[in-house]
Amino acid sequence: MAQVEIGFEAPAVDWWVLTPQIVLVGAALGLLLVASLTPRALPGWASTAASIATGGAVAIVAAVQWGEWGPASRSTLNDAFVSDGFSLLLTVLVGAGVVMTALVAHSALDRYGMAPPEFAALLLASAAGAVVMAGANDLIVLFLGLESLSIALYVLIALAGRRASARESAMKYFVLGAFSSAFFLYGIALVYGSTGSTNLSGIGGFLFGSIRETDYLLLVGIALLLVGLGFKVAAVPFHFWAPDVYEGAPSPVTGYLASIAKAAGFAALARVLYVAVAEQSDAWAPILVGLAFATLGVGAVMAICQNDVKRMLAYSSISHAGFVLVGLSAVVGSGGESAQWLVRVAGEASRVVTYGTAGGGDAVSSAVFYLVAYSFMALGSFAVLSVVGAELRSPEADASAHALSRYGGLARRRPVLALAFTVLLLAQAGVPLTAGFVAKLEVIRAAIDASGYVLAAVAMVTAVVSAFAYLRVVLAMYAPEVSANDDDSAPAARAGRPRWGGLPLTSVFAISLAVAVTVVVGVLPQTLLEWSRDAVLAIVP
Numbered sequence: 001m002a003q004v005e006i007g008f009e010a011p012a013v014d015w016w017v018l019t020p021q022i023v024l025v026g027a028a029l030g031l032l033l034v035a036s037l038t039p040r041a042l043p044g045w046a047s048t049a050a051s052i053a054t055g056g057a058v059a060i061v062a063a064v065q066w067g068e069w070g071p072a073s074r075s076t077l078n079d080a081f082v083s084d085g086f087s088l089l090l091t092v093l094v095g096a097g098v099v100m101t102a103l104v105a106h107s108a109l110d111r112y113g114m115a116p117p118e119f120a121a122l123l124l125a126s127a128a129g130a131v132v133m134a135g136a137n138d139l140i141v142l143f144l145g146l147e148s149l150s151i152a153l154y155v156l157i158a159l160a161g162r163r164a165s166a167r168e169s170a171m172k173y174f175v176l177g178a179f180s181s182a183f184f185l186y187g188i189a190l191v192y193g194s195t196g197s198t199n200l201s202g203i204g205g206f207l208f209g210s211i212r213e214t215d216y217l218l219l220v221g222i223a224l225l226l227v228g229l230g231f232k233v234a235a236v237p238f239h240f241w242a243p244d245v246y247e248g249a250p251s252p253v254t255g256y257l258a259s260i261a262k263a264a265g266f267a268a269l270a271r272v273l274y275v276a277v278a279e280q281s282d283a284w285a286p287i288l289v290g291l292a293f294a295t296l297g298v299g300a301v302m303a304i305c306q307n308d309v310k311r312m313l314a315y316s317s318i319s320h321a322g323f324v325l326v327g328l329s330a331v332v333g334s335g336g337e338s339a340q341w342l343v344r345v346a347g348e349a350s351r352v353v354t355y356g357t358a359g360g361g362d363a364v365s366s367a368v369f370y371l372v373a374y375s376f377m378a379l380g381s382f383a384v385l386s387v388v389g390a391e392l393r394s395p396e397a398d399a400s401a402h403a404l405s406r407y408g409g410l411a412r413r414r415p416v417l418a419l420a421f422t423v424l425l426l427a428q429a430g431v432p433l434t435a436g437f438v439a440k441l442e443v444i445r446a447a448i449d450a451s452g453y454v455l456a457a458v459a460m461v462t463a464v465v466s467a468f469a470y471l472r473v474v475l476a477m478y479a480p481e482v483s484a485n486d487d488d489s490a491p492a493a494r495a496g497r498p499r500w501g502g503l504p505l506t507s508v509f510a511i512s513l514a515v516a517v518t519v520v521v522g523v524l525p526q527t528l529l530e531w532s533r534d535a536v537l538a539i540v541p
Contacts, residue, residue: 011078016065018076020058020091024128027054028121035117044109047116048506051102054124058131059095062088071534079199080138084538086368087135089531090267093372094130097260097379098123100510104383105252107504111390112160112250119159123256126152130264137275139188139198139225142268146184146232149264150177153257157249169248176231176241184228190221191276200276207279222277222284226291229272232265235325236294239318243302246314251389254310255382258317259375266324266371270364273328274539288329293458295322300462303469310385310402312469313378316428319466320374326459327367327443330450361540363450365532366442372528373435373521377427380514384421387507410477417503418477420515425474427518429467434522442529 015022031050035042071085101123109116129148136142154177158170192198194217195206227238234242246254273284299319306312388410389401411418427434430441440463447456521528 011080012076014074014076017074017081017083019061019065020095020131021128023054023058023061024124024131027051028124028128031117031124032121041115042117044106044116047120048102048106051120051123052099055095055098055102055127057095058098058127059092062091062095066092071537073538075137077141079201080141081132081135082137082538083135085535086267086270086538087131089368089372089535090134090263091131093263093375094127094134094260097256097263097375098127100376100379100383100513101252101256101260103506103510104255104379104386105250106506108250108252108386108390112166113162114159114250119156122152122156122159126156126256127260130260133264134267136268136271137200139191139200139272139276142272143181143185143188145264146228146268147181149261150181150232153253153261156253156256157245160250163248165248166250169245172241173245180228180231180238183224183231187221187224187226187228190217190224194218194221200271203276204278207277218277218280219283222280223287225272226269226284226287229265229269230291233262233269233321233324234318235291235321236298236318239295239298242318243311243314246317247308247311251310251382251386254314254385255379258313258378258382262317262321263371263375266321266328266367270328270367270536271539274364285329288325289452289455292322292325292329292455295319295325296458296462297322300465300469303466304472306469307404308402309404309407309473310382312473313381313385316466316469317378319462320370320378320428322462323440323443323459324367324370324374326447326452326455327363327370329455330363330446330452361533361536363446364536364540365529366439366446368535369442369525369529369532370439372532373439373518374428376514376517376521377424377436380424380511380518381421381428383507383510383514384417384424387417387503387511390504404472404476407473407476408479414503417511420511421477422474423515424518425470427522429470430463432522433519435518435525436522438522438525438529 027050031047035047065083066085066088069083073082073084075082102120105114105119105123108114109119126149129145129150129152132145132148133142136145154170154174157166157173160166188198191203194215195203197203197206230238231241246257249257273281273288277284295318299315299317299322303312303315303319306315385402388407410421423434427436430437430439440459444456444459447453447459
């Protein structure tokens with residue numbers, strides 16, 4: 001009887017491509033190992049230094065890889081993970097986000113009752129998931145990155161267990177995140193059943209040029225994938241978790257949620273839409289346009305209704321997600337032809353909007369540019385909120401720390417801090433000579449170039465509406481009326497923590513970096529614009 005040999009050929013592994021993930025995971029595990037074996041608790045500065053060094057190393061490695069093979073693609077693990085300009089630019093952003101989050105959290109860990117080693121390990125683990133999402137070329141790998149990012153964030157929020165609002169936020173995020181993961185996983189199953197592959201490039205190759213009857217199984221799978229990723233980026237109507245979670249989470253974690261986690265979600269969305277199912281753009285583009293309309297409108301209107309600054313920034317983050325969707329919505333039609341679809345505008349009859357073939361890469365690059373610019377604005381803004389929140393004596397009362405009235409007279413008490421916050425808020429409003437203005441201009445220009453005039457008009461209107469919410473905070477900070485006990489509410493200096501002008505030195509550095517990037521990119525945006533355009537060549541030729 002002949003024997004049949006069954007062998008398994010392991011895929012080749014390019015360890016240099018996987019270096020950023022290895023560094024992040026290795027540092028997280030090493031930090032936990034050292035903390036568990038050390039007889040005494042590790043000092044907070046050691047965990048912070050490890051996080052900063054790891055984030056900086058990841059950004060440097062990604063920059064070196066960019067210099068080595070540029071925007072070209074280099075794959076590993078049987079083409080399940082790719083390292084190209086798109087993933088490398090997002091990896092640099094993730095590394096910078098880790099550094100800034102660690103700096104801001106250093107002075108807040110004691111106040112929130114969070115253990116430094118555990119916080120640093122979870123931060124690095126979530127960053128590893130974000131890097132995997134940015135370079136995933138397989139739906140299963142993408143799901144693993146999504147879960148690595150999400151589970152670490154659930155625990156990061158719950159790590160401030162002394163605060164009831166943090167526990168509530170973590171539970172809401174966990175329950176709704178589990179539902180979204182189920183939708184995403186079911187979508188993977190349907191797409192696999194329709195195409196016979198989970199590899200994004202394989203799916204795209206299977207669908208390219210194919211002439212088949214309408215595949216409803218595939219369309220439902222794409223819709224479920226959009227639901228799962230729509231939750232991650234807090235697009236309307238999948239945004240209900242965001243205001244409560246952002247408000248209840250520790251401010252350093254909220255900044256990370258609003259920037260790096262959102263950027264990872266949009267990176268995954270861009271890969272799925274433009275690499276795997278670009279041939280089905282006639283089907284998913286109307287959905288994306290509708291999400292952009294709803295996200296812009298709801299985020300802007302709800303932001304101006306808030307009297308809590310942290311909750312206002314949460315709705316503002318939703319509105320910014322709408323602007324990124326505007327860039328991603330300017331799609332190229334299937335087979336090089338213009339994509340046409342009906343967009344129903346409230347109060348108006350349906351009308352046909354034609355998205356031309358020109359500028360598809362520019363449209364996605366505008367979304368990437370917006371993600372990078374907004375990430376620094378969000379990290380800096382929530383760093384300011386973390387410093388202002390330190391004025392409270394009781395962590396249980398932190399839910400009311402960011403009422404708009406508490407920011408009254410901040411310019412008199414903390415003039416430099418108020419100036420930095422003003423720059424970041426005006427940048428989010430889209431004031432010229434800031435990164436926010438260039439970012440908004442780019443996505444609106446992309447929509448206009450693609451003949452999406454209605455969407456561009458709505459984006460401009462919502463930008464004006466959102467500006468009112470930011471200006472309310474600015475006016476409150478510079479208002480002359482200041483209560484008598486404002487001086488007594490200044491942050492108390494903590495022993496052993498370097499401070500500058502009564503503020504934590506690490507937070508000052510993070511805020512300064514955010515303001516510097518916001519201003520420099522606003523004045524000299526060309527370099528980042530070119531990087532963004534080169535980055536998207538891998539997914540939108």
